[in-house]
Amino acid sequence: MRPSIGLGFAAILTLVQGCSSAGSTPTDALDVGQGDPATGSDEGTPAGGTSADPAAPPATNTTPPPGSTPAPAPAPAPSAPPEKSKMTFFVTSTGTAALGGNLGGLAGADKKCQDLATAVKSGDHTWHAYLSITGTSAKDRIGTGPWQNQKGKVIAANVAALHDYQFLPKNADLVDENGALVPTKKNTMLTGSKQDGTPALQTCQGWTSAAGNQQGHVGDAASDSSVLLGVRWNDAVTNNACSQQGLTAGGGEGRLYCFAID
Numbered sequence: 001m002r003p004s005i006g007l008g009f010a011a012i013l014t015l016v017q018g019c020s021s022a023g024s025t026p027t028d029a030l031d032v033g034q035g036d037p038a039t040g041s042d043e044g045t046p047a048g049g050t051s052a053d054p055a056a057p058p059a060t061n062t063t064p065p066p067g068s069t070p071a072p073a074p075a076p077a078p079s080a081p082p083e084k085s086k087m088t089f090f091v092t093s094t095g096t097a098a099l100g101g102n103l104g105g106l107a108g109a110d111k112k113c114q115d116l117a118t119a120v121k122s123g124d125h126t127w128h129a130y131l132s133i134t135g136t137s138a139k140d141r142i143g144t145g146p147w148q149n150q151k152g153k154v155i156a157a158n159v160a161a162l163h164d165y166q167f168l169p170k171n172a173d174l175v176d177e178n179g180a181l182v183p184t185k186k187n188t189m190l191t192g193s194k195q196d197g198t199p200a201l202q203t204c205q206g207w208t209s210a211a212g213n214q215q216g217h218v219g220d221a222a223s224d225s226s227v228l229l230g231v232r233w234n235d236a237v238t239n240n241a242c243s244q245q246g247l248t249a250g251g252g253e254g255r256l257y258c259f260a261i262d
Contacts, residue, residue: 085122088260089147089155091189091221092116093176095253101190101204101216101242103254106131106141109207113258120150120177125260130234132192132199133206138234139163139197143261150179163197169233171222177258187222188236188252195235204242214242218252233257 092112096103103109109129117127132138145158153173156162175181192203200217204210219234220226230237234257240250247254 084124087122087150090177092256100210100244102210103207116177130257133203137198138193142259174221182221188218191219191234192217195232202239212241212243215239
């Protein structure tokens with residue numbers, strides 16, 4: 001009887017060990033997906049795994065939600081203003097003919113300057129005639145400078161330089177809007193001004209009269225070659241009758257100096 005009992009216990013023990021072995025996890029199975037710890041390799045990652053998948057890209061849909069107000073488009077940057085023409089000073093190429101000293105006042109004289117400048121593509125400036133009347137000085141009507149002629153020559157840098165007592169511009173620099181010289185014996189210019197740019201007494205009644213018994217003060221565009229003492233470009237120390245005949249007798253034809261004020 002004892003050998004039989006021993007064989008029975010041995011059989012039971014063998015059965016228990018077999019069940020235990022069947023339920024354990026093989027070492028190789030535990031290593032699947034772990035990679036090689038020495039090399040960092042992840043070759044063992046099971047198919048379909050997500051550990052190495054890239055992150056999802058950010059959403060790109062910019063359509064505003066229904067009912068919302070879309071953001072306004074940015075305003076375009078303002079464009080730079082076009083560069084203005086270079087000429088900022090000229091002598092008028094024409095006189096006043098039968099109108100004599102009647103220029104239509106300061107406004108009419110300014111328009112003449114503006115029209116002549118526009119004809120040579122310099123109307124992008126605002127032009128004023130160098131004229132004084134009672135209560136208004138020519139020097140206060142012409143801007144701040146600098147001013148240059150049709151040939152690009154700077155006439156004066158500023159108002160003070162223009163009215164300096166030593167300022168004596170060359171006749172060759174006082175050209176008209178086309179770059180032409182003022183003709184000989186037509187070089188006296190209507191100004192109504194003293195050398196310092198303030199009003200003289202004679203202004204053809206504010207540049208509204210062509211009467212022979214009225215007078216207008218003049219300058220000389222050829223003052224650099226004048227033999228008369230004290231003659232200046234804007235103050236020739238002489239007065240002409242305001243009729244066209246009177247202007248002609250005085251060596252002129254009613255020409256003006258024109259300055260851009262901007």
